Amino acid sequence: MEKVFIVGIGATKVREHWNLSLRDLMVKSAIKAINNAGINKQDIKAIYIGNMSSGYLQGQEHLGALLATWLGIAGVSACKVEAACGSGGAAFHQAFLAVASGLYDCVMALGVEKMTDAITSDVTSALIMADDQEYVAFTGASFVALNALIYRAYIKEYGVKQEDIALFAVHDHKYAVNNPYAQYRREIKIEDVMNSPLIADPIHLLECAPIGDGSAAIILCNERFLEKKVSDQEGVIEVLSSVLATDIISLHDRDTYITLNATRVASSKAYKMARIEPKDVNVVEVHDAFTILGVISLEDLGFAERGSGWEIVREGEIEIGGKIPTNTMGGLKARGHPVGATGIYQIFDIVTQLRGEAGKNQVDNAEIGLAQNVGGVGGTVIINILKRVR
């Protein structure tokens, strides 16, 4: 396998982009990433687009050809990759393999989702397509409801107070304040979270990642391209490992609700492939679509013991300056969660940290970062481990 490097990143702010179409969002983030890498767009030989619901929400498939056309590089390889809310991470994984294979010197992984040009009930219908339509969705369960089952099981198993889990949302908002790309750049208090309306008991509104529009893009290349085209670039990042793992798609068929097995499988493989251990990670992005998922992910990734993810949040270990700085740009809760784009935004945020470009949110001497992207209720998990190599 060839070594794979990241040499460019670009993103739009996450928000309700009523004046930008799906196409506009893609083109904007792509051009930013190309400019950030300091390459020509003609250098890109393949594009992988992470997106979940463009067909259902915008009546638009075939995003590969659409983006290649509007970037002015029709001819290149391009396709869409879908793995529910893990689509962005899955697209990055394919982009990684495409470069690792040796067939392409330079490729782009891009994530996009536009959720505000559909009426709200449509977004809810779109999201539940991440679970089994015939055995789960048809019952009327919403995606929030499924995560509420996880939340209840966790609270019952470990006898934790909900406030201790809900704290994850407060954490995320604190760091989004300094992130120009974040959807909600304001702090919230634990009382705000606990007093916000119940969406699916026990999950409150402010424990849910919001609906939003956005696109982010990453330029990946091999060593040959790196030396030839971007040899003067500082802050080059190597992809040490990229692993995708599935789990049984629906909760009711699993042995347990309170751990995401796909996170355990994918992260243990990723650590091995990267030849590191959890303690070597300096900054992490976890997929906190709901506060409970943030807490469980800290455990499944090996940063906390089972049942104690909430403790390391309360003890400040996930703060900048703590043991394992987590979601330092706002996470899904406050940076935003345009589903198919999220996996790419996470990598954007990790690269920003590893390059030392995180401004007031900078983690000192961040060298190794990890991003965990989840599809469905853990049916798919993608782990990418990145390292600054110069």
Added chain:
Amino acid sequence: MEKVFIVGIGATKVREHWNLSLRDLMVKSAIKAINNAGINKQDIKAIYIGNMSSGYLQGQEHLGALLATWLGIAGVSACKVEAACGSGGAAFHQAFLAVASGLYDCVMALGVEKMTDAITSDVTSALIMADDQEYVAFTGASFVALNALIYRAYIKEYGVKQEDIALFAVHDHKYAVNNPYAQYRREIKIEDVMNSPLIADPIHLLECAPIGDGSAAIILCNERFLEKKVSDQEGVIEVLSSVLATDIISLHDRDTYITLNATRVASSKAYKMARIEPKDVNVVEVHDAFTILGVISLEDLGFAERGSGWEIVREGEIEIGGKIPTNTMGGLKARGHPVGATGIYQIFDIVTQLRGEAGKNQVDNAEIGLAQNVGGVGGTVIINILKRVR
């Protein structure tokens, strides 16, 4: 890059499967391919699913985790790949890269589409999502209408009689008779085609590939796996090249309607990568979603001069025993066209020929085969060139 081999194929018959769900179709073809390869399902480490419209038509995304679950191998890498009607070919291309990269020893490429559990207008809406929603689909143009523009331009440019182009449908039906997987196993006459209703002038009903349900699967592996697990297998196929190219997504922005530039770009790269020329190909599958596309593809692939694709059809050169046997199992028109699955069915058919398992339709001494899969009106084209190596 590691060498990539095909060691197993499986498919369901293409038809209206009112009693089989999307999941059932996928599982059936996957198990057939696994058994055909003589491997254990646990040998498969990644799955790539080609599908265009499961979200819109069945309310089901996240097919990767769904299939991994129902195959009983949750844990493996799995995702969906979409490139409109080229989704199957695009999924195969990713599977090829996944093995070529060295990360996976054995993977599955699977295509699936279920079109009969949606009302007809929905299928029409689903298919037009292959073109630009904001500039083309919104005008009310159907996918057939766009191909009618190509048809008219071709007839005008070359002064060809429509009967000569429509003959392509007659050709396909003749060979579907002997294909147990084909949707329409009966011969038709040119008069039947010309007297069938107009769908979008000048395209007649019997010039259009039908709507249908189906799934096909292919097992790919590297040389290490081949020697260790399937060393006694006869009829092993090597993937000499796999290339995906895009073109400007919509016809109105292109210089010409009467050639698919993506076919020319992808096939010339694929010939080069495989180190062969068109004359070396013994059997070919072209993407004849409409008769005119079959004719133009013969030209774009280098088997006929520009403007003379219809002649080699009329002269019998594309028959079994002819110069370049084409769509020998019925093609899209008669084998069927479950859109996201078609690219995999094409490879299934080519492998069947290269293995010498095509029965009454066998092409003598078929050693090298080529499959051309098209997404949209040529916005994406995938070319795969296969060779029997033992």
